[in-house]
Amino acid sequence: CEFISVNAQRLIPRQQGIELIASVPLIKGEKVFNKEQWGVGVSLTKYLKRASYAFLLAEYEEQRLAYRDYEVPMRDVLLQVGYMQPLLSDRGKNIFIYLGISALGGYEELNEGQRLLPDGATLLDRSRLVYGGAVHSSVECFLSDRLLLVLKAQGRVLLGSDLHRFRPALALGLRFNL
Numbered sequence: 532c533e534f535i536s537v538n539a540q541r542l543i544p545r546q547q548g549i550e551l552i553a554s555v556p557l558i559k560g561e562k563v564f565n566k567e568q569w570g571v572g573v574s575l576t577k578y579l580k581r582a583s584y585a586f587l588l589a590e591y592e593e594q595r596l597a598y599r600d601y602e603v604p605m606r607d608v609l610l611q612v613g614y615m616q617p618l619l620s621d622r623g624k625n626i627f628i629y630l631g632i633s634a635l636g637g638y639e640e641l642n643e644g645q646r647l648l649p650d651g652a653t654l655l656d657r658s659r660l661v662y663g664g665a666v667h668s669s670v671e672c673f674l675s676d677r678l679l680l681v682l683k684a685q686g687r688v689l690l691g692s693d694l695h696r697f698r699p700a701l702a703l704g705l706r707f708n709l
Contacts, residue, residue, distance in 0.1 A: 541624060541676060541708075542582040550574040550586075550681060552704030556594055558695075567595040567602065570700065576708075582617045582627065590637075596694065601649055605694065609637035609687075611665060624673075631667040636660070639692055656693035663688040663696075671706070679706040 554570035570592035578584045588611040595602035613633025620627045640658040648654055665687040672680045683702040690696065 541673065542578050544578055544580055546578045546708055548576040548578075548584075548679075548706045548708040550576060550704050550706035552590075552681070552683070552702045554590070554592065554683075554700045554702035556592060557699040557701065558594070567593075569593055570702070572702070572704075574704075574706075576706065578708075582620070582624075584615050586613050586615065586633075587611070588613070588633070592700070598648065598652075599650065603642045603648070603654070604640075605642075606640045607637060607661070607689075609635050609661075611635040613665070613667065615667065615669065626673075627669075627671045629667070629669045629671060631669075633665045633667060634663075635665055635687065635689075636662040639689070639694075641694075659691060659693075661689045661691040663690045677708045679708070680704075681706055 550573065552572045552574065554572065556568050556570065558568060570590055572588055572590035574586050574588040576584045576586045590609045592607045594605045596605055611633040613631050615629040615631035618628045618630050639661045641656055642654055644658050646654050665685050667683060667685045669681055669683040674680055681704040683704065685700050687698045688696060689698060
């Protein structure tokens with residue numbers, strides 16, 4: 532009886548994937564996991580040469596900003612286009628560490644578009660279009676030949692925003708490669 536070794540086809544150039552993520556913004560002075568601060572996203576990936584890939588990521592993030600005894604809602608809808616380059620992997624190509632960059636743009640809404648706060652104060656910051664860039668790092672682990680568990684950290688710089696121009700976040704996701 533002869534055994535034939537079969538190796539999976541992973542990270543093939545032009546292979547595409549879809550990823551669903553849940554994220555939490557890292558806000559100075561706040562708990563990491565807070566039910567008022569969260570985000571979700573969906574990403575389309577396309578592998579390039581040597582396990583690198585390009586991605587298109589649509590994200591929604593919600594935060595609550597403290598003002599006296601009121602919390603001002605802030606919502607961001609962002610679109611990112613980026614590139615990820617592998618830095619390290621294990622011998623079996625099951626776990627990868629990536630580093631990447633992206634350009635981003637979107638819309639930031641403060642206090643549901645209302646300028647007046649409940650106590651009569653006027654909100655000087657306003658809802659507006661935002662743009663900028665981000666640096667990304669991730670640890671990606673193959674659970675099967677097509678399914679990956681992804682742990683990400685990103686630092687976004689949002690120009691055009693009146694609040695928190697640097698916004699770090701952590702994310703956990705699942706990617707299915709087609």
